Amino acid sequence: MKHLLSVFVENKAGVLARVAGLFSRRGFNIDSLAVGQTHDKNFSRMTIVLDAEEHSLEQVTKQLHKLVNVVKISDFKQGEAVNRELVLFKVKANAKNRAHILEVADIFRAKIIDVSKNNVIIEVTGTESKISGIEDLLNQYGILELARTGKVALSRG
Amino acid sequence: MKHLLSVFVENKAGVLARVAGLFSRRGFNIDSLAVGQTHDKNFSRMTIVLDAEEHSLEQVTKQLHKLVNVVKISDFKQGEAVNRELVLFKVKANAKNRAHILEVADIFRAKIIDVSKNNVIIEVTGTESKISGIEDLLNQYGILELARTGKVALSRG
Numbered sequence: 001m002k003h004l005l006s007v008f009v010e011n012k013a014g015v016l017a018r019v020a021g022l023f024s025r026r027g028f029n030i031d032s033l034a035v036g037q038t039h040d041k042n043f044s045r046m047t048i049v050l051d052a053e054e055h056s057l058e059q060v061t062k063q064l065h066k067l068v069n070v071v072k073i074s075d076f077k078q079g080e081a082v083n084r085e086l087v088l089f090k091v092k093a094n095a096k097n098r099a100h101i102l103e104v105a106d107i108f109r110a111k112i113i114d115v116s117k118n119n120v121i122i123e124v125t126g127t128e129s130k131i132s133g134i135e136d137l138l139n140q141y142g143i144l145e146l147a148r149t150g151k152v153a154l155s156r157g
Numbered sequence: 158m159k160h161l162l163s164v165f166v167e168n169k170a171g172v173l174a175r176v177a178g179l180f181s182r183r184g185f186n187i188d189s190l191a192v193g194q195t196h197d198k199n200f201s202r203m204t205i206v207l208d209a210e211e212h213s214l215e216q217v218t219k220q221l222h223k224l225v226n227v228v229k230i231s232d233f234k235q236g237e238a239v240n241r242e243l244v245l246f247k248v249k250a251n252a253k254n255r256a257h258i259l260e261v262a263d264i265f266r267a268k269i270i271d272v273s274k275n276n277v278i279i280e281v282t283g284t285e286s287k288i289s290g291i292e293d294l295l296n297q298y299g300i301l302e303l304a305r306t307g308k309v310a311l312s313r314g
Contacts, residue, residue, distance in 0.1 A: 013181060017177040028170065033190065036306060038302075038304075084270070086309065088311045114313050119314070123282065125243055145195075146196045146202075147309040147310060147311050148195075148309065153245070153304060154271075
């Protein structure tokens with residue numbers, strides 16, 4: 001089962017390595033991870049998406065709580081939180097098909113952020129299904145590179 | 158000096174822990190980190206922003222190259238790459254000031270993705286300066302929570 005964990009940690013060297021090490025020792029492979037500063041520069045938020053059984057995840061969160069630099073852990077259930085991801089796609093494009101690609105971008109409210117002779121870079125944000133939707137359509141032109149941030153989430157209300 | 162590293166790695170358990178461990182042992186504190194799958198599900202891309210001297214960063218990238226699961230490392234110089242970040246802000250809002258907040262969001266082409274009685278959640282993407290711009294303006298209403306993905310980047314052209 002997919003889980004989305006939001007882990008609030010002190011912004012100190014080594015915290016990321018300790019958290020990543022904990023998941024790694026248990027054999028979890030993390031689908032995505034986003035780490036950034038919060039409003040208070042002394043703290044960072046790590047948003048982790050991973051596939052795990054309820055029981056083994058419970059064990060890991062217990063161990064996470066024991067790490068001195070971990071302040072708070074939220075395991076967001078579906079519907080409790082809004083989540084978004086940002087993806088940059090570099091797509092093959094030429095004078096002939098560029099207009100078609102712009103059309104696809106437009107449908108998904110994506111932005112063209114770079115254009116060169118042979119390709120365009122498109123920025124899109126959204127939920128997983130929206131992003132896989134545009135990925136499917138851009139595939140036909142040839143996706144040269146792709147960079148995704150991993151999900152971030154905030155609890156509703 | 159700030160550096161933006163894009164590290165292409167095999168999508169295997171433990172890779173993140175090894176990379177994070179390497180930075181941690183050298184005492185680097187990572188500003189932001191975004192890890193997500195690439196177009197080929199066997200590989201992930203890690204985008205790392207950190208502050209480091211040219212010399213010590215060189216040492217670390219040499220060691221990174223030695224890790225078996227690391228395929229490619231790019232150290233993007235300013236102007237070589239486009240970079241973007243996504244941030245979710247939860248801002249205090251009531252019936253009185255909600256319209257003002259929507260106005261601010263509009264100016265920054267940000268989207269309102271959740272509204273409740275006492276707050277709104279705003280999604281914004283952009284470069285660092287744009288994001289700190291909207292953060293400054295939202296601050297006056299009260300930022301309750303903030304989740305940022307960390308930067309992702311793709312080389313231009």
